[in-house]
Each structure stands twice: as C-alpha cells, then as structure tokens.
Amino acid sequence: MAGLFVRLLLLGANGMFGRDAAAVFAQAGFGVAGADLPEVDITSASGVAGFLDANPAQIVVNAAAYTNVDGAEDHREEAFRINAFGAEVVAHACRDRHLTLVHISTDYVFPGEREAGYVPLDPPGPPVNAYGASKLAGEEAIRAALPGDRLLICRTQWLYGRHGKNFVDTIRGLAASRASLHVVDDQWGVPTHTAELARQIARLLALGARGVAHTVGGGGPVTWCTFAREIVALAGLPCEVLPCSSEAFPRPAKRPRHAWLRSDVPADARPWRESLLAYLKEPGS
Numbered sequence: 001m002a003g004l005f006v007r008l009l010l011l012g013a014n015g016m017f018g019r020d021a022a023a024v025f026a027q028a029g030f031g032v033a034g035a036d037l038p039e040v041d042i043t044s045a046s047g048v049a050g051f052l053d054a055n056p057a058q059i060v061v062n063a064a065a066y067t068n069v070d071g072a073e074d075h076r077e078e079a080f081r082i083n084a085f086g087a088e089v090v091a092h093a094c095r096d097r098h099l100t101l102v103h104i105s106t107d108y109v110f111p112g113e114r115e116a117g118y119v120p121l122d123p124p125g126p127p128v129n130a131y132g133a134s135k136l137a138g139e140e141a142i143r144a145a146l147p148g149d150r151l152l153i154c155r156t157q158w159l160y161g162r163h164g165k166n167f168v169d170t171i172r173g174l175a176a177s178r179a180s181l182h183v184v185d186d187q188w189g190v191p192t193h194t195a196e197l198a199r200q201i202a203r204l205l206a207l208g209a210r211g212v213a214h215t216v217g218g219g220g221p222v223t224w225c226t227f228a229r230e231i232v233a234l235a236g237l238p239c240e241v242l243p244c245s246s247e248a249f250p251r252p253a254k255r256p257r258h259a260w261l262r263s264d265v266p267a268d269a270r271p272w273r274e275s276l277l278a279y280l281k282e283p284g285s
Contacts, residue, residue: 006205007057010034011042011090012064016164017104017194021063024198028206033057036064042086048093059205061102062090065135069108070252072131079134087138091145100150100210102201103142107157107189108132112256117188117221119262120155120212129253154201154215157261158227161194162282167224168231172280175232175239183228185243188260190220191227193275200269214261217272221260230273234280 012018013034033055042064072079094101109124127133160166200215229241
C-alpha cells in the first residue's frame with residue numbers, strides 16, 4: 001500500500017507518539033502531513049474538515065487524545081469531550097470523504113480481570129476508570145460512524161518515547177539518585193516504544209488490515225517492577241528495585257491489574273527489551 005505513495009494525515013502530531021510516528025511513517029513510504037493544537041482541534045468539526053480538505057489523503061491517523069489518566073477522574077467531561085466526541089468528529093469527517101481512519105486506543109478499555117490477557121476479538125469493558133471509559137466511548141463512536149473496511153483501531157499500552165514524560169525516564173532519573181526504589185508488582189502489561197507502535201501500524205496498513213489490532217511490544221507480559229528492574233540494569237545503575245502492591249501507591253484512578261494486550265500483529269513484534277535498550281542508547285532520550 002505504502003509503495004503506491006499513500007498520503008497519510010497525522011492528528012496529534014506534536015505528542016509523544018506523533019513526533020516519532022511521523023518519521024517512521026515517512027520511512028515506510030507514506031506521504032505524511034501532521035497537525036496538532038492550535039492548528040487543528042479534533043473537537044471542532046470545521047477545523048478537522050478544513051485540514052482534511054486542504055491536505056488530500058487516503059488515511060487519517062488519530063493520535064490526538066486526553067491522556068492524563070488520573071486527571072480524567074476530576075476532569076471527566078474534558079476527557080470525554082476529546083476522547084469520545086473528538087474521535088466521533090474525526091470519524092464523521094473521514095466517512096464524508098471516504099477516508100480510512102486509524103485510531104489509537106488503549107488497554108484501559110478492558111477491566112483487567114483476566115490473567116491470560118486480552119486479544120483483539122475480546123469484547124471491551126467495563127473500564128475501571130474515567131480515562132478508560134472515555135477511550136471506549138471513542139471506539140464505539142468510531143464503529144458507529146464508519147464501515148468496517150474504513151477503520152483500524154490500534155490499542156497499545158505502557159507507551160514511552162523521547163518526546164514526552166514517561167515511565168522509563170522517570171525510573172532512570174530516580175534510580176540515579178536513590179539506593180532503592182519500590183515499584184508496583186501486581187499490574188501486568190507490555191512496554192511499547194513509540195517508534196515500535198508506529199512501525200506496527202505502518203505494517204498493518206501495508207497489509208490492508210482493518211478492525212482492531214493490539215499493537216504492543218513483543219515478549220510480554222511483565223509487571224511495572226520487572227520493567228523498572230530492566231531499565232535500571234540496562235542503564236547500568238546500582239539502584240535496587242523492590243516490589244510492592246498497588247495499595248502502597250494509591251492513585252486517583254484505579255488501574256487494571258491484568259489488562260495486558262496480546263498482540264496478533266502479522267510477523268514479528270520487536271521484543272520490548274530490545275526496544276528499551278535502543279531507546280536508552282538514543283541521544284537525548
């Protein structure tokens with residue numbers, strides 16, 4: 001598909017994922033145009049329409065979102081305005097122009113009660129927090145607006161990248177100044193680098209995939225504690241990482257315990273440890 005020079009529009013282009021994704025999509029052979037606030041607000045139908053009309057394309061990737069999981073508990077209306085209504089606006093704009101929509105979603109659409117994890121065909125819900133509920137509402141709005149051959153929902157989790165605040169940088173910074181850290185050891189997921197997420201999306205588009213995909217790093221699942229230990233070890237830091245329960249670090253938003261996403265992406269997902277090592281070696285990461 002990319003070999004035919006397909007044009008792709010990236011919404012949320014200035015975010016942690018968007019800034020890495022633009023380069024990955026271009027390297028995969030797509031023509032890429034990106035936009036973000038204040039140029040384009042996905043909750044503005046006229047703004048989205050104007051951008052799509054000014055930049056003819058075949059595919060729209062919606063990476064614009066309200067991503068503050070804890071903040072969504074106190075700002076539920078704002079989270080739904082962006083993650084649900086905004087997704088619906090983008091979907092309607094794509095429907096009216098016969099474009100394919102790729103929408104970035106999350107493991108938080110699942111309750112996290114299944115130790116075996118979740119595959120794309122598993123029905124989502126009920127989410128355990130407001131952020132997850134807003135993202136699930138967005139998925140449902142997209143499904144209602146677009147035919148199945150015009151949408152690809154890519155769920156991911158534990159995302160990190162060099163253009164935003166993330167778990168890897170937080171742990172590395174703390175471990176550099178402390179002798180020990182306590183990290184939650186009863187929540188399971190798969191660490192996913194932003195560039196790996198973009199690579200998998202590009203491959204899915206090249207294969208003509210539609211529906212729902214779980215686009216995460218390979219080799220999971222692990223706990224946050226295991227992830228932190230690997231970060232510290234690969235960074236060559238002497239800090240000891242000790243396990244603790246979720247109750248030891250109460251947060252405003254409840255987290256799902258077992259919402260790890262089982263990937264069925266064709267071919268090989270890069271093992272998460274390999275992606276982590278590459279990230280730690282990046283200049284300015």
